Amino acid sequence: MGLIGAYSNTKQQVRTLESLIKSLPDPSAPFQGRHLTRLTRTARPLPTEQADELVAAYVAGDSVHDLAQRFGVSRETVNQIVRRRGIPLRPRGLSPEQIDEAVRLYEQGSSLAGIGKRMDVDARTVHRRLVERGVPMRDSHGQHR
Numbered sequence: 001m002g003l004i005g006a007y008s009n010t011k012q013q014v015r016t017l018e019s020l021i022k023s024l025p026d027p028s029a030p031f032q033g034r035h036l037t038r039l040t041r042t043a044r045p046l047p048t049e050q051a052d053e054l055v056a057a058y059v060a061g062d063s064v065h066d067l068a069q070r071f072g073v074s075r076e077t078v079n080q081i082v083r084r085r086g087i088p089l090r091p092r093g094l095s096p097e098q099i100d101e102a103v104r105l106y107e108q109g110s111s112l113a114g115i116g117k118r119m120d121v122d123a124r125t126v127h128r129r130l131v132e133r134g135v136p137m138r139d140s141h142g143q144h145r
Contacts, residue, residue, distance in 0.1 A: 099129045
């Protein structure tokens with residue numbers, strides 16, 4: 001059947017479409033089916049040896065993000081394990097010493113993204129801390145604004 005034959009008699013196609021439309025539920029009626037729920041992951045408990053290793057790495061300075069990836073758990077699970085062992089959580093973001101270092105690096109020409117990667121924080125965090133310190137920002141071409 002040629003192209004013209006396939007599209008020249010559309011009555012059957014229209015009837016089929018009308019039939020499908022009639023079979024749809026009334027859009028103004030309340031929903032009667034099941035709502036999709038968010039899929040959640042079940043927490044996987046770490047064996048004691050792995051939890052010991054995780055805590056030791058945290059105390060040594062590894063980031064929660066890195067530990068979560070390494071052990072295949074969520075960041076919240078890492079925090080829970082560390083808290084259960086009685087170890088205080090480190091504050092998120094940059095310490096005053098890290099901000100001093102970020103100022104020095106930025107003034108030497110490093111990018112916000114480069115500093116953030118080096119300090120394991122987002123470039124926006126670096127930007128906010130530098131602005132708080134009154135550091136003049138550069139545009140994307142390296143020119144001061």
